[in-house]
Amino acid sequence: MKKPHLFAPGPTAVPPEVLLTMAHPIPHHRAPEFEALLAEVREGLKSLFQTTEEVLLFAASGTGGMEASVVNTLSPGEEVLVIQAGKFGERWGEICQAYGISFTPIDIPYGKAVDPTLVATALEKDPKIAAVFCTHSETSTGVLHDIHAIAQVVRKTSTFLVVDAITSLGIVDLPMDAWGLDVVVGGSQKALMLPPGLTMVGVSQKAWAAVERSRLPKYYFDFAAERKNLLENQSHFTPAISLVVGLRETLGMIRNEGLQHVFRRHERLAVAMRAGVTALGLELFAERPSPAVTTVKVPQGVDGGAIVKTLRAKHGVTIAGGQGSMKGKIFRLATMGYADSSDVVVALSALELTLSELGYPIKVGEGIRAAQEVLHRVPED
Amino acid sequence: MKKPHLFAPGPTAVPPEVLLTMAHPIPHHRAPEFEALLAEVREGLKSLFQTTEEVLLFAASGTGGMEASVVNTLSPGEEVLVIQAGKFGERWGEICQAYGISFTPIDIPYGKAVDPTLVATALEKDPKIAAVFCTHSETSTGVLHDIHAIAQVVRKTSTFLVVDAITSLGIVDLPMDAWGLDVVVGGSQKALMLPPGLTMVGVSQKAWAAVERSRLPKYYFDFAAERKNLLENQSHFTPAISLVVGLRETLGMIRNEGLQHVFRRHERLAVAMRAGVTALGLELFAERPSPAVTTVKVPQGVDGGAIVKTLRAKHGVTIAGGQGSMKGKIFRLATMGYADSSDVVVALSALELTLSELGYPIKVGEGIRAAQEVLHRVPED
Numbered sequence: 001m002k003k004p005h006l007f008a009p010g011p012t013a014v015p016p017e018v019l020l021t022m023a024h025p026i027p028h029h030r031a032p033e034f035e036a037l038l039a040e041v042r043e044g045l046k047s048l049f050q051t052t053e054e055v056l057l058f059a060a061s062g063t064g065g066m067e068a069s070v071v072n073t074l075s076p077g078e079e080v081l082v083i084q085a086g087k088f089g090e091r092w093g094e095i096c097q098a099y100g101i102s103f104t105p106i107d108i109p110y111g112k113a114v115d116p117t118l119v120a121t122a123l124e125k126d127p128k129i130a131a132v133f134c135t136h137s138e139t140s141t142g143v144l145h146d147i148h149a150i151a152q153v154v155r156k157t158s159t160f161l162v163v164d165a166i167t168s169l170g171i172v173d174l175p176m177d178a179w180g181l182d183v184v185v186g187g188s189q190k191a192l193m194l195p196p197g198l199t200m201v202g203v204s205q206k207a208w209a210a211v212e213r214s215r216l217p218k219y220y221f222d223f224a225a226e227r228k229n230l231l232e233n234q235s236h237f238t239p240a241i242s243l244v245v246g247l248r249e250t251l252g253m254i255r256n257e258g259l260q261h262v263f264r265r266h267e268r269l270a271v272a273m274r275a276g277v278t279a280l281g282l283e284l285f286a287e288r289p290s291p292a293v294t295t296v297k298v299p300q301g302v303d304g305g306a307i308v309k310t311l312r313a314k315h316g317v318t319i320a321g322g323q324g325s326m327k328g329k330i331f332r333l334a335t336m337g338y339a340d341s342s343d344v345v346v347a348l349s350a351l352e353l354t355l356s357e358l359g360y361p362i363k364v365g366e367g368i369r370a371a372q373e374v375l376h377r378v379p380e381d
Numbered sequence: 382m383k384k385p386h387l388f389a390p391g392p393t394a395v396p397p398e399v400l401l402t403m404a405h406p407i408p409h410h411r412a413p414e415f416e417a418l419l420a421e422v423r424e425g426l427k428s429l430f431q432t433t434e435e436v437l438l439f440a441a442s443g444t445g446g447m448e449a450s451v452v453n454t455l456s457p458g459e460e461v462l463v464i465q466a467g468k469f470g471e472r473w474g475e476i477c478q479a480y481g482i483s484f485t486p487i488d489i490p491y492g493k494a495v496d497p498t499l500v501a502t503a504l505e506k507d508p509k510i511a512a513v514f515c516t517h518s519e520t521s522t523g524v525l526h527d528i529h530a531i532a533q534v535v536r537k538t539s540t541f542l543v544v545d546a547i548t549s550l551g552i553v554d555l556p557m558d559a560w561g562l563d564v565v566v567g568g569s570q571k572a573l574m575l576p577p578g579l580t581m582v583g584v585s586q587k588a589w590a591a592v593e594r595s596r597l598p599k600y601y602f603d604f605a606a607e608r609k610n611l612l613e614n615q616s617h618f619t620p621a622i623s624l625v626v627g628l629r630e631t632l633g634m635i636r637n638e639g640l641q642h643v644f645r646r647h648e649r650l651a652v653a654m655r656a657g658v659t660a661l662g663l664e665l666f667a668e669r670p671s672p673a674v675t676t677v678k679v680p681q682g683v684d685g686g687a688i689v690k691t692l693r694a695k696h697g698v699t700i701a702g703g704q705g706s707m708k709g710k711i712f713r714l715a716t717m718g719y720a721d722s723s724d725v726v727v728a729l730s731a732l733e734l735t736l737s738e739l740g741y742p743i744k745v746g747e748g749i750r751a752a753q754e755v756l757h758r759v760p761e762d
Contacts, residue, residue, distance in 0.1 A: 008409050011622060016406075022623075023404040025397075026576050028389050028699045059578045060601065061440045061619040067601045098600040189619060195407050197440045197578045197621035217598065219479040220441065220448045238442040238570065240578035240621070241392060242403075318409045 002316040007347050009139045009167060009293040009320055009334040011189035011196050014246070015253070018193060022246045029241055035233035037248055042230065044251030047259065049184055049202040050175035056201045056226045059240035062166040062187030063091065065199030068221035069162050069183045070095045070133075073207055075215040078130040081106065081122050081159075083114050083150075087140035087323050088164055092133035099216050104129070110141045110326060111295075113288035116149035123157055130210070131160050131182075136168035140323050142286035142295025142332060144172065148179055155180035160206050166190060167292040170254055171266045171336060182207040188243055190292070191262075193250045193337040198243040203227075261381050266291040269335040269344050272374040276348040277333075279370030280355065280362045285330045293334045302360050304328035310357060315350035341375050383697040388728050390520045390548060390674040390701055390715040392570035392577050395627070396634070399574060403627045410622055416614035418629055423611065425632030428640065430565055430583040431556040437582045437607045440621035443547040443568030444472065446580030449602035450543050450564045451476045451514075454588055456596040459511040462487065462503050462540075464495050464531075468521035468704050469545055473514035480597050485510070491522045491707060492676075494669035497530035504538055511591070512563075513542050517549035521704050523667035523676025523713060525553065529560055536561035541587050547571060548673040551635060552647045552717060563588035569624055571673070572643075574631045574718040579624040584608075642762050647672040650716040650725050653755040657729040658714075660751030661736065661743045666711045674715040683741050685709035691738060696731035722756050 006013045027034045045055035058064055070092075074080065080101055082093045085108035096103045104122060108114050114134070123129055132154050136147050147163055154161040160182035165174055169184070170191030176184050181204065188198035203211065203223060211223050225236045254262055270291035274284060277296050285295040298304035304321055305328060311317040322330040333347050348367040355362050387394045408415045426436035439445055451473075455461065461482055463474045466489035477484045485503060489495045495515070504510055513535050517528050528544055535542040541563035546555055550565070551572030557565050562585065569579035584592065584604060592604050606617045635643055651672035655665060658677050666676040679685035685702055686709060692698040703711040714728050729748040736743050 004406055004408075006406070006409060008411075010619065011407055011409060014407060016404075019404040019406070023397075023400040025385055025387070025400075026392055026395060027385075028387060028392060029577075030389075030701075031693065031699055059440070059442045060445065061621070063618045064441065064601045095600045099598045187619075189622075195621065195623035196410075196619040197624060217480045219476045220445045220602075237444045238391065238568075238577040240442070240576065241570075242576035242623070243578060312412065318412055320411075 005317045005343070005346055007317060007319050007333050007335065007343065009332050009336065010187070012193065012334065012337040014193055014195060015338045018246050018249045021249050022242045024245070026241045026245070029235060029239055034241070037245065038233040041244060041248050041251060044248070044255060045200055048170055048251065048254060051177045051202050053203055053205070054227050054230055056203065056223060056230060057235065057239060057244065058199050058201070058221060058226070059197060060199050061196050062185065062199050064221065065185040065187065065201050066091060066164060067095050068201055068223065069185055070099060070101065071216040071218040071221060072223040073131060073160065073162070073183065073210040073214050074099070074101050075213060076100060079103065079126065079128055080131045080133060081119065081129050083132070083134040083145070084108065085112065085114055085135065085141065085143060085145065086110055086138040088138055089135045092164065111143065111285045111287060113143050114145050116146055116153055119150050120153045123153065123159060129159050131162055133162045135164045136174060137171065137290040137292045139167045139293055140326065142290050142293045144168070144288050144290035147174065147181070151179040151181055160210055167290065167336065170262060171292045172290070173263050176202050176204070188247065191337045192247065193253070194243055194246045198240050198247065264381060266335065268375070268378045268380070269339055269341065270294060271378065272341065272344045272371040273333060273335055273347065275374045276344065276367035276371035280352065280367040292336050293332050295330050295332050298329055298331060299360055302355070302358050304331060306358055307331050307354055310354045311350050314357070315353065317347060317350040344371050344375070386698045386724070386727055388698060388700050388714050388716065388724065390713050390717065391568070393574065393715065393718040395574055395576060396719045399627050399630045402630050403623045405626070407622045407626070410616060410620050415622070418626065419614040422625060422629050422632060425629070425636060426581055429551055429632065429635060432558045432583050434584055434586070435608050435611055437584065437604060437611060438616065438620060438625065439580050439582070439602060439607070440578060441580050442577050443566065443580050445602065446566040446568065446582050447472060447545060448476050449582055449604065450566055451480060451482065452597040452599040452602060453604040454541065454543070454564065454591040454595050455480070455482050455511060456594060457481060460484065460507065460509055461512045461514060462500065462510050464513070464515040464526070465489065466493065466495055466516065466522065466524060466526065467491055467519035469519055470516045473545070492524065492666045492668060494524050495526050497527055497534055500531050501534045504534065504540060508538070510540050513540055515542070516545045517555060518552065518671035518673045520548045520674055521707065523671050523674045525549070525669050525671035528555065528562070532560040532562055541591055548671065548717065551643060552673045553671070554644050557583050557585070569628065572718045573628065574634070575624055575627045579621050579628065645762060647716065649756070649759050649761070650720055650722065651675060652759065653722065653725045653752040654714060654716060654728065656755045657725065657748035657752035661733065661748040673717050674713050676711050676713050679710055679712060680741055683736070683739055685712060687739055688712050688735055691735045692731050695738070696734065698728060698731040725752050725756070
């Protein structure tokens with residue numbers, strides 16, 4: 001017997017009770033039963049996004065929500081600012097490029113967090129900039145960017161702020177209305193504890209004004225058509241019914257636990273994980289670490305790919321290596337969504353055994369001991 | 382107790398064993414386990430589409446696959462032909478319009494099938510036409526268009542043919558390679574017996590040449606990037622994992638039953654359903670009826686909306702009314718995917734009782750009797 005453990009930064013584990021709820025016969029999406037469900041989901045999403053605005057749903061993975069945010073708010077000839085500090089920041093740039101939107105990149109070395117004054121300087125230098133595209137939790141590097149500080153810069157201007165919050169929503173505080181965020185993109189397969197295939201987008205009043213002006217082409221991802229339908233508890237096109245059914249369940253779990261408690265739980269697990277990893281003599285990669293994912297430098301003399309493979313093959317633990325230019329240089333351990341202290345212990349245990357098996361000199365048990373100390377010192381609420 | 386019966390033209394019932402398979406802990410999409418699964422799905426899709434080409438998968442509902450077919454094959458300034466004989470044919474026109482592609486419509490009255498010579502005439506008149514967009518089974522009217530005849534016209538030219546086969550794939554024969562179809566779009570929530578959220582697109586060599594030339598903007602729906610990944614049993618972006626897991630199961634069910642047998646089963650059920658409905662004195666709407674959905678004119682003096690509502694509230698049966706201008710004029714009964722003769726009997730029984738309850742004069746039992754005669758006369762293989 002080898003239990004599967006999913007500690008990748010998405011998809012994350014789906015609670016068994018949610019899997020079974022999604023295994024019920026699916027309702028028709030135009031039936032009153034589903035309309036009532038969607039009404040409940042709308043309220044739950046507003047709480048999660050901490051907004052009074054509607055949160056739009058699309059049957060797509062997170063990249064679909066990102067593309068939707070570009071094509072619904074911009075017009076040909078507009079210029080934008082893109083913060084690129086990893087693969088997902090760069091994705092904003094790629095989408096803009098695909099749609100002929102010229103952008104000024106703010107390129108940040110992988111593993112570093114963006115200095116918000118760079119955004120202020122860029123906006124002062126070019127007030128024509130229509131939008132700033134950024135990433136809250138950059139999953140490829142494990143860095144949490146300071147969106148609050150960036151928002152304080154952007155909200156004073158006519159520029160609007162678009163945030164990829166795919167691995168931060170429901171993990172770390174991101175009050176959309178209070179901070180003045182304009183477009184916030186989430187995905188189902190992270191803290192929302194669902195399979196991938198559903199993306200959700202919060203849109204501020206300031207962004208809706210941009211939507212009205214927008215002339216980029218769109219059809220499947222149409223904010224205005226989707227909101228019009230959503231206000232009547234409908235979707236423009238056939239929704240990802242089973243995922244929306246699951247979403248009601250997981251939003252209920254988050255509501256019952258309490259959003260602030262969910263944030264503290266993620267923080268506690270991440271602090272314990274980081275303590276465990278560093279106690280093994282490993283080095284963290286991210287200078288401002290995201291609680292979604294702990295990014296660790298592959299130690300010298302060890303094959304990064306072998307760490308990932310050994311964890312999976314010998315210990316049933318799925319984590320992620322580095323992507324693109326980071327391949328073989330880092331590995332990433334996530335404690336997102338359906339995660340508690342037992343996951344930190346299991347992940348560290350498997351990591352300790354794997355490193356030992358690969359000949360890296362550690363004292364087996366030291367990582368877990370350091371994590372345990374954190375878990376003991378920082379009690380659950 | 383009121384058992385739910387889903388006889389809408391999508392979503393359709395998902396087999397309980399498939400629901401339970403999808404309720405397993407989800408694998409990571411970059412894990413070897415999922416790669417092996419995707420390899421199997423690729424083969425199953427080729428058999429279903431009757432093609433040797435790769436069938437691309439996107440996390441989106443069917444409309445996403447339709448949009449993908451437009452943006453990956455066309456360029457600004459190109460002209461196309463769109464057969465509009467219902468809401469879904471018109472959707473092709475709407476997508477073209479959204480992307481600035483000017484199109485010549487062939488408008489067919491709702492309920493009628495397109496005459497293939499109209500396509501021949503249009504192509505002769507304007508040889509610049511890059512593509513013909515059409516619908517195989519027009520779900521809004523219940524008409525099955527003669528794609529074979531249309532393909533015989535188009536394949537002789539340099540124009541390529543794009544077919545919305547969302548409610549025909551796995552229901553009625555549509556041999557992509559043998560007929561020379563260039564782009565064929567399917568969806569998960571019809572004959573593939575899955576929840577919505579997955580669309581699949583078959584692409585011919587002729588269409589791939591168009592993909593290479595295409596300059597319409599795209600990012601999430603990128604044929605070339607998706608095929609490149611698929612050839613390595615990967616997906617470009619995070620796939621709808623649980624639906625792909627389910628797809629392996631339902632493709633296996635179709636393979637085990639035999640594709641030609643699946644077609645004959647659908648035909649047998651549709652013939653029985655039509656016999657039952659006409660025996661009640663009701664009139665069919667479609668002149669060339671699709672085996673996917675039986676479209677019935679609402680009889681004079683009866684409220685079409687009340688038929689749908691009474692079926693659902695009193696009999697647990699979900700069907701669909703008419704959409705748009707057809708609202709209140711027709712209703713639609715589907716026997717697609719996970720459907721056998723018991724479904725025809727249940728649907729007709731509920732319809733008979735509903736019509737009687739609404740005061741429409743029928744002889745209760747006459748519809749079922751006529752259907753039974755067909756089921757008796759046309760045995761299963």
